[in-house]
Amino acid sequence: MDIININDNKLYYVGGVVRDELLGVESLDTDFVYEGNAIEFAENITPHPSFAQLSGSLCIQQGARENPIEILQINEPFGTVRVRIGGHEIDIASTREEIYERKGHLPTVTKIGCPLKDDVKRRDFTINSLYKSVATGEIVDFTGGLEDLKNKIIRVLHDESFIDDPTRIIRALKFSVRFGFKLDKHTRKLQEDYLKNINYDMCYKRIKKELIETFNLNSQAAFETFIKDGIYKLVTEKKVSLPRVNIEKLINKILKQVQDNKVQEWNISNIWLIYAGVLGDLSRLPLTKTEQKILDDYNSVGKPKTDFEIYKAFEKVMPETVIIYAILKDEKAALKYIEKLRLIKISLNGKDLQEIGIAPSPKYQEIFDYVLKEKLKNPDLSKNDEIKLARKYFF
Ligand code: ATP
Numbered sequence: 001m002d003i004i005n006i007n008d009n010k011l012y013y014v015g016g017v018v019r020d021e022l023l024g025v026e027s028l029d030t031d032f033v034y035e036g037n038a039i040e041f042a043e044n045i046t047p048h049p050s051f052a053q054l055s056g057s058l059c060i061q062q063g064a065r066e067n068p069i070e071i072l073q074i075n076e077p078f079g080t081v082r083v084r085i086g087g088h089e090i091d092i093a094s095t096r097e098e099i100y101e102r103k104g105h106l107p108t109v110t111k112i113g114c115p116l117k118d119d120v121k122r123r124d125f126t127i128n129s130l131y132k133s134v135a136t137g138e139i140v141d142f143t144g145g146l147e148d149l150k151n152k153i154i155r156v157l158h159d160e161s162f163i164d165d166p167t168r169i170i171r172a173l174k175f176s177v178r179f180g181f182k183l184d185k186h187t188r189k190l191q192e193d194y195l196k197n198i199n200y201d202m203c204y205k206r207i208k209k210e211l212i213e214t215f216n217l218n219s220q221a222a223f224e225t226f227i228k229d230g231i232y233k234l235v236t237e238k239k240v241s242l243p244r245v246n247i248e249k250l251i252n253k254i255l256k257q258v259q260d261n262k263v264q265e266w267n268i269s270n271i272w273l274i275y276a277g278v279l280g281d282l283s284r285l286p287l288t289k290t291e292q293k294i295l296d297d298y299n300s301v302g303k304p305k306t307d308f309e310i311y312k313a314f315e316k317v318m319p320e321t322v323i324i325y326a327i328l329k330d331e332k333a334a335l336k337y338i339e340k341l342r343l344i345k346i347s348l349n350g351k352d353l354q355e356i357g358i359a360p361s362p363k364y365q366e367i368f369d370y371v372l373k374e375k376l377k378n379p380d381l382s383k384n385d386e387i388k389l390a391r392k393y394f395f
Helices: 016-023 038-044 049-053 062-066 116-122 145-151 167-179 185-196 204-215 220-228 247-260 271-277 289-299 307-314 319-328 331-339 350-355 363-377 383-394
Strands: 011-014 031-034 070-075 080-085 088-094 096-099 108-112 130-133 139-141
Touching: 011 016, 016 130, 016 145, 031 038, 038 070, 038 080, 038 088, 096 116, 130 145, 139 145, 167 185, 167 204, 167 220, 204 220, 204 271, 220 247, 247 271, 247 319, 247 331, 271 289, 271 319, 289 319, 307 319, 307 331, 307 363, 319 331, 350 363, 350 383, 363 383
Parallel strands: 031 088
Antiparallel strands: 011 031, 011 130, 070 080, 080 088, 096 108, 130 139
16 A cells, blocks of 8 residues: 655645734634645544654654554545544545535535645635645645735635635634634625625525624624624624623623622523524524524514513523523513522422321412512521411412
């Protein structure tokens, strides 16, 4: 078998990892591209100690010879391969050319194993189009990405970029917020033009993925740009205006409170959905059942006024629902629930009621509600007090 040395000068780091290294920030993942067919490349490499030079983070132990490269997954149509090397899983893509036969959807691969200078054409922004040779560390820059990185500019590679793939509009927002970059003037104009004439026949699974990554940054600035620049129009045709509440501040305040009073878990695991939920119409996005429930619950909350009504309205819903309610309807009521009411629980249960001679019946719920109302007024009530109240109510 041919031994292809990793010093093969056709293997490159590409995209985010190169950008992030130049910016001096930590990278979320490491993408590789092979100038040629990555699957054949992976099938032909034998472990070689020089793999240790692959990357600091992907360093292979000296024992690499006994720890062969394992092909985990092959995606033939895209020419990508996932391999395990020295305990790390990495993806290697073949250089490829693509065309957008159906705008807004996944592109069709027209050539696998093209020269690097053609692979670059399918990429989104100049700052994401840098290659770094694994063998020599040399940076290959076909599009002026280095200059744009220096000037903190996000620039598309061609005028059809957003028409081909509108998810790039959200990606641009995500990167601009993450790195404090600005859209180049012409790129901004292309974005504005696209947003005036959106082709709604697009892949909303990919839009959702980018929304998740953008809104999970929990950035009010990102959200304000999303609304003010009309990027939200990709998601809904309804008019959306910026809520009065600063969502980032509100979420941070709540997260801090939850951390401080460790009495009860209150997991906010879908920060992105709080921002997206504020749009009021996510019917185009493929939501999970839980995500849909969060929004449906918000729509059925009504207008609780008394402590008891507030408690009952939010008792069984997810934290995200309560926070969306705080942003769009009644911040005071929602905060009262979050900060105070949700921490109050009655200790009385069915067994206690049976013990004091009340046979199981629908009356139980009435009794629990009565005791809860009293406990909301006076959270210091002991279990004995609650039992006394139950007696008083029933007998
Ligand atoms: P992150 O740090 O968020 O992972 P990234 O740049 O690595 O940023 P990925 O989504 O992992 O982003 O994509 C890797 C690379 O693939 C990008 O740097 C870019 O070159 C290319 N790419 C990703 N999505 C698109 C897209 N929608 N259109 C064109 N190129 C894309």
